[in-house]
Amino acid sequence: MSSQSRSFAALAATVGIGTAIAASPALGQSVSGFYDGRDIKMIVAAGAGGTYGIYARLLAKHWSKYIPGKPAVVVQHMPGGGGIKAAAFLHNAAPRDGSVIGMPLQTVAAAQVLRPTKAKHDVRQWQWIGNMAVLRNTVGVWQASGVASVADARKKSIVIGSTGRGGDMFMVPKLANEMLGTKFKIVLGYRGIRDVDKAIAGGEAQGRAGSWLSWKLAHKDWISDGKVRQILQVGFTRAKDLPDVPLMHELATNDRDRKVMEFFAQTTQIARSVVALPETPAYLVGALRSSFDRTMADKGLIAEAAKLNVPIEPMGWKEAQDAAIRTANVDPATLAHMRAALAKK
Secondary structure, three states: OOOHHHHHHHHHHHHHHHHHHHHHHHHHHHHHHHHHEEEEEEEEOOOOOHHHHHHHHHHHHHHHOOOOOOOOOEEOOOOOOOHHHHHHHHHHOOOOOEEEEEEEOOOOHHHHHHHOOOOOHHHOEEEEEOOOOOOOEEEEEHHHHHHHHHHHHHOOOEEEEEOOOOOHHHHHHHHHHHOOOOOOOEEEOOOOOOHHHHHHHHOOOOOOEHHHHHHHHOOHHHHHOEEEEEEEEEEOOOOOOOOOOHHHHOOOHHHHHHHHHHHHHOOHOOEEEEOEEEEEEEEHHHHHHHHHHHOOOOHHHHHHHHHHHHOOOOOEHHHHHHHHHHHOOOOOOHHHHHHHHHHHH
């Protein structure tokens, strides 16, 4: 490189740095100018009664002060279709100007590849903001059902309540049936965890899948009194307070099934994530990501989460995005095997 070229490169770098520095305040004013006097609507793909609602309300309460312009974050619940309804709205109907964000179900990426004719979204196009916590799924059963382990569930049929086919409440027990030999009778159509739990309390159902946290929050007495027990969990590591409950992939008897179970375990890495929509302006996405990170370290949020007994184990936008993309880009053989299992009657 000539001395003249080197001088030009140095000047360009200096100008670039100076421009970036000068643009920073203007960028902040642009974000503030957009959000000042506005609300941000957060679409939550689950009902208000479960852990999605708890996390969404907690985030909405503390996030606003870190977003330039301090917009109110308004939670709107949109359950239905195992998360498919909200995902379709976010991807196809919601404004892409930064005024709408989403908290999808943690199975949103899996649903995209497993139910392509139903799913009208593509998580690879979403702009991930961050994940509030890594949460494991479990299958919990009523003590009076006579089922206390996966081995028992292979011998006796019990009713497992679920919402739609696209969520973990269906997928986990269905995969257990097809790959572990359990005999769960999965009944669809409940609006959310709260309705399923009412059915369990009333004897209409004997168990359900869902996050381990959802059991601990809603039914601490059921757990302490031994009325319900967890017999299976999904994730890459066992929950500290479920050391003797096996992970699904630990029970796999062949590599094909194990790959499917590990694929599904990636949903725990998405857990309680927040996303911005495709085409949302980059400067607003950047502001949402940085303000989300600051909110996750907020002492008030951490203290309130502790009172609510919900863990805050944040994951950055890149890690959450990578988990979603890995799921959406699952290898064809694993996908075909999982689809076949979930489609069986």
